[in-house]
Each structure stands twice: as C-alpha cells, then as structure tokens.
Amino acid sequence: MPSKSSARLAALTVAAVCSAASTVALTAPAHADTVRIHDIQGSTRTSAYAGQKVTDVPGIVTGVRTYGSSRGFWIQDPNPDDDPATSEGVFVFTSSTPKVAVGDSVTVTGTVSEYVPGGTSSGNQSLTEITKPVITTVSTGNTVPAATLIDARSVPSRYTPAGDTAANGSINGLTLQPKKYALDYYESLEGMNVRVANTRVVTGTDPYTELWVTVKPHENPTRRGGTLYGSYDDQNTGRLQIQSLGATADFPVANVGDTLTGTTAGPMDYNQYGGYTLVANEIGALKSGGLQRETTRKQSRSELAVATYNVENLDPADDTFAQHASAIVNNLKSPDIVSLEEIQDNNGAKDDGTVAADVTVTKLIDAIVAAGGPRYDWRGIDPVNDQDGGEPGGNIRQVFLFNPERVSFTDRAGGDSTTAVGVTKVHGKARLTASPGRIAPADSAWDNSRKPLAAEFVFHGRTVFVIGNHLNSKGGDQGLTAAYQPPARSSETQRHAQATLVNAFVKDILHVQKNAEVVTLGDMNDFEFSGTTKILEDDGALWSAIKSLPRSERYTYDYQGNQQVLDQILISPSIRRGRGFDYDSVHINSEFHDQISDHDPQVLRFRP
Incomplete structure (x- = not known):
C-alpha cells in the first residue's frame, strides 16, 4: 500500500505558497452586500470563483489550525441558504499562525483557490480555500454554528457517482447529490462544523496522530470490530478519518473495536491521506473494546x-x-x-x-x-x-x-x-x-x-x-x-x-x-x-x-x-x-x- 513518509507532516493539507494574513479590528459591522460562503462553495466540487478575489466574506470562526504548513482557520456562515448541496463553511489559509479565535465573527477578503492535496498528479479532489486573506474581526465570543450530525441515517449507502466520461472520469463538475451519494454528502459539508457520536474505531491510532471511525456500525463488520473491504463495488460509506486541532499528547490511543463515546466535533477537512477528515476540537472519551492479539494453534506432527x-x-x-x-x-x-x-x-x-x-x-x-x-x-x-x-x-x-x-x-x-x-x-x-x-x-x-x-x-x-x-x-x-x-x-x-x-x-x-x-x-x-x-x-x-x-x-x-x-x-x-x-x-x-x-x-x- 502507499507508504507514509516524514514529508507527510509538512503537507497534511496545504502547500505554503500564500502570503501571511493580516487582521484588522473594527467596531462597525462588515459590508452586507458581499459574496457568501455558499456562493463560493457552489453545488459542485470546484468553485465558480476559483482564481477570483472575493471581498468581505462573513463567517464565524469554527476552528483554528496553528501547526504545520497548513495553518489557517475555518469560518461558517450562520445564515445558510436552503440548498443542501452548498457548503456553508470554508478554510482560510493564512500560512502563519492565525490571530483569530473560535467564536470570532470575521469578514475575509482574499482569493478563492482550489488546492489539490498531493498535487494534481495524485488524482485527489481539491479543497476550496480563501488564500492571501485580509481578515476583519467584527466581534468576539459569538455562538459557533451548530455542528451537523453525521450518522448512519444521514450518510447515503451509495458511495459515489461515476465520473463524467467527457472529463476523463472526473466528478468535479457534477452537481452534488448529497442525499444519494456518500462522497457528495461529505463534500457538501466541506469546511463546515460537523460531529459524530459514539463511533467505533475501525483503524487504530497511527504515528501521524489520526484514526478512523465508522458512523455505520452494521456496515460490513468484522468479528473483531473493523469494517471489511470485500469488493470494488461495495465501498464502506461510513468511514471517516479523525484528526485533532489539539495537543498530540491528548489524542486517543485506540485499537480497532474501541469506541469514541460522546461527541467528536470539528471542521470537515479534505487531505491527501484519506480524503474527508473531521479535524476535531472536541474528541469523545475512549472506551476500550478489549481487543487481544490472536494466537494460532500448533501444527500436528503430520502437518x-x-x-x-x-x-x-x-x-x-x-x-x-x-x-x-x-x-x-x-x-x-x-x-x-x-x-x-x-x-x-x-x-x-x-x-x-x-x-x-x-x-x-x-x-x-x-x-x-x-x-x-x-x-x-x-x-x-x-x-x-x-x-x-x-x-x-x-x-x-x-x-x-x-x-x-x-x-x-x-x-x-x-x-x-x-x-x-x-x-x-x-x-x-x-x-x-x-x-x-x-x-x-x-x-x-x-x-x-x-x-x-x-x-x-x-x-x-x-x-x-x-x-x-x-x-x-x-x-x-x-x-x-x-x-x-x-x-x-x-x-x-x-x-x-x-x-x-x-x-x-x-x-x-x-x-x-x-x-x-x-x-x-x-x-x-x-x-x-x-x-x-x-x-x-x-x-x-x-x-x-x-x-x-x-x-x-x-x-x-x-x-x-x-x-x-x-x-x-x-x-x-x-x-x-x-x-x-x-x-x-x-x-x-x-x-x-x-x-x-x-x-x-x-x-x-x-x-x-
């Protein structure tokens, strides 16, 4: 399988190519007649505003990433539209440590970018971002938009639409159908505050401080608590990677079959090593499943x-x-x-x-x-x-x-x-x-x-x-x-x-x-x-x-x-x-x- 190298930590989500952000504190409200986040995200995987400058995009800060080369923060519009295909969240790439906090109401002026983790040759989907930002803080201490629950009922059983043959099999230009396809559903939440509850671990904690859970406990389960991959045509739609915005030392050290009890919540990201990822600023408590290493039987004299x-x-x-x-x-x-x-x-x-x-x-x-x-x-x-x-x-x-x-x-x-x-x-x-x-x-x-x-x-x-x-x-x-x-x-x-x-x-x-x-x-x-x-x-x-x-x-x-x-x-x-x-x-x-x-x-x- 693809090996993971030390270079991975330097390229978790974003290549550092953008200028540092500036933060300006204002007492007057932001300009009201602006492009909203759902306009930027649109109803396909790539933004119609890619490469264009947008002005005074409003949102509430839902998460801040202060480490690695992917420093920045997520904002979410507290006033969503009525289209389930358009995400209300977006990542703002600052390159340096952001000077905002969760709960800040901000407006962002910058350039919309479609960043492909791993580069275009990887075939990965792109992450819609606002780069080279100028950030205006409107107020602090605001209520963060409620996290969208991801569970067995909300995630479709079908995995993905077939790619457009006229676009070499790409799904980028297809209109999202979040009630029909799991990947479309996850894409419709890109950048938004999301949560899962009482999820079973299906890949244990790795050296890169990440693990995988399933929100579908009855989807192709194995007897020891994992999720079986048994066919190219039967993808496991309930899988979701979990990373953390907190200290590495606080990340749960889990085995397959353990459970993250309670709520795990944070922005929905997309990265090179697994795709859609819940980057948690709140992680559930770890409950051990008691998994033990197996022992086979001894061969007989004639075997x-x-x-x-x-x-x-x-x-x-x-x-x-x-x-x-x-x-x-x-x-x-x-x-x-x-x-x-x-x-x-x-x-x-x-x-x-x-x-x-x-x-x-x-x-x-x-x-x-x-x-x-x-x-x-x-x-x-x-x-x-x-x-x-x-x-x-x-x-x-x-x-x-x-x-x-x-x-x-x-x-x-x-x-x-x-x-x-x-x-x-x-x-x-x-x-x-x-x-x-x-x-x-x-x-x-x-x-x-x-x-x-x-x-x-x-x-x-x-x-x-x-x-x-x-x-x-x-x-x-x-x-x-x-x-x-x-x-x-x-x-x-x-x-x-x-x-x-x-x-x-x-x-x-x-x-x-x-x-x-x-x-x-x-x-x-x-x-x-x-x-x-x-x-x-x-x-x-x-x-x-x-x-x-x-x-x-x-x-x-x-x-x-x-x-x-x-x-x-x-x-x-x-x-x-x-x-x-x-x-x-x-x-x-x-x-x-x-x-x-x-x-x-x-x-x-x-x-x-």
Whole structure:
C-alpha cells in the first residue's frame, strides 16, 4: 500500500505558497452586500470563483489550525441558504499562525483557490480555500454554528457517482447529490462544523496522530470490530478519518473495536491521506473494546505449517527483533517454514552498496531461540544493489526460515540474483534447476521490485515447492475519494505482469508433475478478489486459501478504515483437494496502535 513518509507532516493539507494574513479590528459591522460562503462553495466540487478575489466574506470562526504548513482557520456562515448541496463553511489559509479565535465573527477578503492535496498528479479532489486573506474581526465570543450530525441515517449507502466520461472520469463538475451519494454528502459539508457520536474505531491510532471511525456500525463488520473491504463495488460509506486541532499528547490511543463515546466535533477537512477528515476540537472519551492479539494453534506432527510474514523493513538497528520473535514463537506457534518479506540488508537504509542480510536474519533467528523457539536455518538470495525497490539503500528481499528438526531444504547450486530458475523433469518428478532460485529476474515486470524466491523443501519424504513473493506495491494508485471515479489503479499494470510470470512458473511445475504440491505465498499487495489474484489462480494452477475463511475474517491489513487482504497463501490443486488444509490469518498487528508491522502474518497447515 502507499507508504507514509516524514514529508507527510509538512503537507497534511496545504502547500505554503500564500502570503501571511493580516487582521484588522473594527467596531462597525462588515459590508452586507458581499459574496457568501455558499456562493463560493457552489453545488459542485470546484468553485465558480476559483482564481477570483472575493471581498468581505462573513463567517464565524469554527476552528483554528496553528501547526504545520497548513495553518489557517475555518469560518461558517450562520445564515445558510436552503440548498443542501452548498457548503456553508470554508478554510482560510493564512500560512502563519492565525490571530483569530473560535467564536470570532470575521469578514475575509482574499482569493478563492482550489488546492489539490498531493498535487494534481495524485488524482485527489481539491479543497476550496480563501488564500492571501485580509481578515476583519467584527466581534468576539459569538455562538459557533451548530455542528451537523453525521450518522448512519444521514450518510447515503451509495458511495459515489461515476465520473463524467467527457472529463476523463472526473466528478468535479457534477452537481452534488448529497442525499444519494456518500462522497457528495461529505463534500457538501466541506469546511463546515460537523460531529459524530459514539463511533467505533475501525483503524487504530497511527504515528501521524489520526484514526478512523465508522458512523455505520452494521456496515460490513468484522468479528473483531473493523469494517471489511470485500469488493470494488461495495465501498464502506461510513468511514471517516479523525484528526485533532489539539495537543498530540491528548489524542486517543485506540485499537480497532474501541469506541469514541460522546461527541467528536470539528471542521470537515479534505487531505491527501484519506480524503474527508473531521479535524476535531472536541474528541469523545475512549472506551476500550478489549481487543487481544490472536494466537494460532500448533501444527500436528503430520502437518506442515507454512507462514508468510511481512516484517516491515527489518534491519539490525531495529528494536523489534524480540517482538517479532515472540510473535513467531508464541502467536504463530513456530511454523515449519516462514517466508519473510522486507528483510533489509546488514546496514538498513544506508546506501553504500551493502546487499548481504546475514546479520539481519541471524539476529532474528537468535531472538527466536531466546523466545523459546527452534533454531531456524535460512536461505535467501542477495539482490543486485538498489534494484528491488523499497526503502532506498535497504535492499529488501524475501527470506525463507525453516526448522531443520521438522523439514529439510533441498540445496541445489546455481541460484543467484540474475539467473532465472527453471523446472526440469527427473525420474518423472518436477525439480527446480536451482534451489533457492529467482523467477525471471531479468524480466521488466520486476523492475524496481522484489523478485520471487523459489525453493524445494522435503517434509516426511515429500517434496513441497515454496515460492516467496512481494509483488509491486499500490503506490501511485488514486485514492478511494479521488476526483476520478472509479479511481485509477495504475500499479496493477506491473503487478499483473508479475502475477502472470508467477502463474506461468507454477504451471511449468504442474506440467511436469500434475500432483506437485506448490505453495505460493507472500505480500501480494492485492485483494483476494482482485485481477492480480485471478491471474495468479489462472487455469486452476493456484487458489487463494484465505477464501476458505468466513468472509468476516478475510483480512491481513487495515488501511483507511478498510480491513482488507494484501497477504496471501495460494495453493496448488493437490493441496486444495488432498488430505485437508487449515488456514489462519493471525491478527497481531494491523488492528493495533502499537503494531510492529502493518501486516498480519498468515499460516497454512496441511498434510503433504
């Protein structure tokens, strides 16, 4: 999924390009014959006044932002019109700390601007603002316009209209229908004072001091308190991001399933990282839902347990080794084979040509032993420096851990970072030309992306082929609240090409040996219903085993209030139709504010 960087804090909502505001105190009332806020906002997403100067726009200050590069304040007209499509609030961008307070009655003269958080290339909607303002304070201590309640009844069940084909799929020029579409409803409240009440947390507090709630508690609920993302055509309309205008230290530290009791209220904003956001100057009290980390069962003597776990840029300088080790030993019950994603090289993000990761892996293995687990052995292939994407200098790759007391590794020389592994036939059985080996590493599908790691293992005398993957991320895709509907998923092009290569390689194995047992697993960076998964499964070569779970348990990741599948374990027909398998998505990270990775590990148990 799109990664968040430190640059985010400098660009939460507005690029600082405007002049500082000036404040003038008057005793006479403001000029009455002026443009009102609802005129500026209009009944579409973009203002008819964009680029024009407006004079003496009246409003009551409802919120003040004093931090970051998006400093400014919100005003709302206490005398609304009768059109539900026209917002009565607007953000005034000052660039410096505003000299107004909540409850001030002001008039604002400035230029109307349509600011696109993240830039126009992001595809995001724009935020209507007044920039380069001259502010006149008319009076202080006024009653703030009552906050509009957002709840299950007010938010439509339909998510968004389709974009205008004549405008490349943009919804910007369409007249808002706030009683029909959720995104239109939220847009009609842009800049206004809004509130929610007794809302359930559906994405825990993150390092950027934000969380997500739902105002629709019965909308695609998961059994642990989240909201499931199960289809491109079934968006969760009740999701809303919560940020705060107050001190960071006062922001609730929440997990999925907790509740913000009482009222949470403040201006409705739109930002780059999630779209519509309630920027709270009043936050409800946090009530714990008591969520606990899951533990899977131990595999039986006759079961082979294979797991995938994205350990999120693990390098020797990290302080999470003991926690990851405890998770593998205690929560995953020491699987026989663990495919790890995002193992970094021995000096992490330092970009000095280092590609070896033996220090990183050995430190994790030692921590597993210290946690009471087995002394795993491991195999991997060092990538070509700076060719596999991820954090610059980190050289992330997949690595196999395996318990030599339970399973043996078939070492076969010839595998390196640039040589493609193949499939041959020996005594009627499929055999890899190298173990471990990489699948088609020179193919352009893997440009700036991790190459799959293929290997042979033997359990109770039977060969099992395991392919560890970390497909191209969703970075660059348009967000769900984009100005273009449906949003473009540009990252799919490369991911589909990668899935095609992996599927073809599995078919090569199955062509030689129809009953070969193949496990293809890892961070697929795509949903179980996605085109990527359909390509991986093509012609029945593989099947995503997470689909064996009840629908409400099919998630490995929690993003912007949506619990979704990114990590998968796909199995060949002989495993699916064999002596039975058992699948578990072990929820230890994605739902928690103190996660050690943003992914939940997955475990498959079967009898080869």
